[in-house]
Each structure stands twice: as structure tokens, then as C-alpha cells.
Amino acid sequence: MISRTSSQATANSAGPSKGWRAPPNGRRCARCFPTSAACESSISVAASAGSAAGLLNTGAKEVLGLDLSEKMLARARAAGPDAGIVYERADLDELSLPPTAFDLAYSSLALHYVSDAARLFQTVHRCLVPGGHFVFSTEHPIYMAPTHPGWSVDAEGRKTWPVDRYLVEGPRKTDWLAKGVVKHHRTIGTTLNTLIRCGFTIEHVEEFRPTDAQIAAKPELAEELDRPMFLLVSARR
Ligand SMILES: C[S@@+](CC[C@H](N)C(=O)[O-])C[C@H]1O[C@@H](n2cnc3c(N)ncnc32)[C@H](O)[C@@H]1O
Numbered sequence: 503m504i505s506r507t508s509s510q511a512t513a514n515s516a517g518p519s520k521g522w523r524a525p526p527n528g529r530r531c532a533r534c535f536p537t538s539a540a541c542e543s544s545i546s547v548a549a550s551a552g553s554a555a556g557l558l559n560t561g562a563k564e565v566l567g568l569d570l571s572e573k574m575l576a577r578a579r580a581a582g583p584d585a586g587i588v589y590e591r592a593d594l595d596e597l598s599l600p601p602t603a604f605d606l607a608y609s610s611l612a613l614h615y616v617s618d619a620a621r622l623f624q625t626v627h628r629c630l631v632p633g634g635h636f637v638f639s640t641e642h643p644i645y646m647a648p649t650h651p652g653w654s655v656d657a658e659g660r661k662t663w664p665v666d667r668y669l670v671e672g673p674r675k676t677d678w679l680a681k682g683v684v685k686h687h688r689t690i691g692t693t694l695n696t697l698i699r700c701g702f703t704i705e706h707v708e709e710f711r712p713t714d715a716q717i718a719a720k721p722e723l724a725e726e727l728d729r730p731m732f733l734l735v736s737a738r739r
Pocket of ligand 1: 569574609
């Protein structure tokens with residue numbers, strides 16, 4: 503079982519409200535983070551340097567950063583030094599965590615690699631203090647569902663994102679970054695109902711939409727208006 507390695511903070515440590523208005527992965531999570539909670543002890547499941555350090559920067563005093571990839575962990579450690587972060591290797595499909603040990607669990611863009619979301623949600627629920635927060639982003643199921651994800655362009659140049667097999671949940675093999683990467687497609691209903699069944703109260707759900715200002719600064723973001731790429735959820739134990 504993964505343990506909390508720092509003894510500095512206690513799981514229920516009280517403290518001034520830190521506010522979470524400057525979230526780790528900026529535009530992807532802004533409205534999903536609690537705005538008035540003191541989340542001093544946090545866990546980042548599937549942690550790049552950015553996502554774990556981001557938690558530290560926004561108020562956490564100690565962060566446990568977990569990832570399956572030694573390479574990713576080495577890069578995150580090398581990007582330090584961050585006194586409050588401990589990185590450990592862990593497989594989210596086999597994760598075991600101490601009970602009521604963390605105020606906040608955060609996962610950025612890793613849930614779609616997990617085959618058993620119910621098991622992970624139960625593990626996260628158990629590791630949080632009562633009232634603790636679980637915030638995660640995942641690839642949007644409209645983005646993931648198709649057999650061949652990609653834009654279709656008609657004779658007039660109009661782009662569409664053909665979706666098939668939306669209600670056929672399960673593995674999808676893609677060639678993104680590496681060949682034959684397996685992701686696990688779940689509908690929005692399944693993800694939210696699984697959270698509810700595991701005892702979470704859902705507080706905010708967002709399908710990422712870039713603002714007009716973001717599109718003006720980065721025009722390629724405009725295609726996000728036709729096909730959502732990220733689903734963001736904030737839930738509470
Ligand atoms: C798209 S990256 C996101 C990294 C980081 N969270 C971020 O947002 O920058 C997905 C991460 O999930 C990790 N991952 C994939 N499957 C995993 C598993 N079963 N257990 C733990 N981590 C996993 C990968 O190693 C990778 O670091």
C-alpha cells in the first residue's frame with residue numbers, strides 16, 4: 503500500500519483558506535477546483551511535474567505524486583526541487599491507499615487509461631477525509647468513442663467528428679504517441695453514476711470549451727467548439 507511519507511501535516515490539518523483559483527493545469531480545470539477549502543494534503547494520481555507541483559503551488563503543503571511510468575516520474579523529479587512532493591510508482595488499476603489520509607485527490611488526463619474506474623473511485627473515496635475533494639480530467643467520451651477518431655471534411659470544407667460506438671464501452675486502441683495505446687471508453691453517464699455509487703457527491707461537471715479570448719490567442723482551439731476533448735469533474739466525499 504502507498505503510504506503518506508511526510509509527517510508534517512495531518513490528514514485533517516486545519517489552516518487558513520488557501521483558495522484554489524489558480525489550479526494546476528490552468529484552462530483545463532479552473533472551475534473544477536474548490537474555491538474555499540484548505541487542501542493541505544494532496545495526492546496527484548498520474549502525475550507529471552506540472553500536475554503535482556501545481557498542487558503545491560496552489561496551497562498543498564505535501565503532495566504524493568503517483569504514476570505508472572518511471573520515465574515520467576524521473577522527469578517530474580528532475581523538474582524539482584519541490585520539498586513538499588514525494589513521487590512514487592503506482593498502477594492506478596491496482597492502487598491501494600491509506601484511509602482518510604488526503605484532503606484532495608487530483609488526476610489529470612489519466613482516467614481513460616484505467617480499466618476499472620469503479621475500483622479506482624472506491625480507492626480514492628476511501629483515502630479522502632470526509633468532505634475531501636476529488637477533481638479529475640479525462641478525455642471526453644465523444645473524443646474517445648469512435649473506431650477511427652479523426653475529422654471528416656466534406657466537399658465544402660466543413661469539418662465534422664464522426665462518432666460511432668458511443669454506447670459500446672470498453673477498450674479503444676489508438677496510435678497516439680506510441681503504437682497500440684489502449685484507452686478505456688466510458689459514457690458520461692457511466693462515469694458520473696460510478697462516482698455516485700462509490701459515495702461521491704458531484705459538485706461540478708464541465709466539457710471544456712475555450713473562451714473567445716483563448717481562441718483569439720490560439721486559433722487552433724476553435725475546433726474544440728465542434729468536438730469536446732476534455733471532461734472535467736469535481737466531486738466531494
Ligand atoms: C496524458 S499523461 C498526463 C500526465 C499528467 N497527469 C498531466 O496532466 O500532465 C497520462 C499519464 O498517465 C499515466 N498512466 C497511464 N496509465 C496509468 C496507470 N495504469 N497507472 C498510473 N499511471 C498511468 C502515464 O504514465 C502518463 O504519465
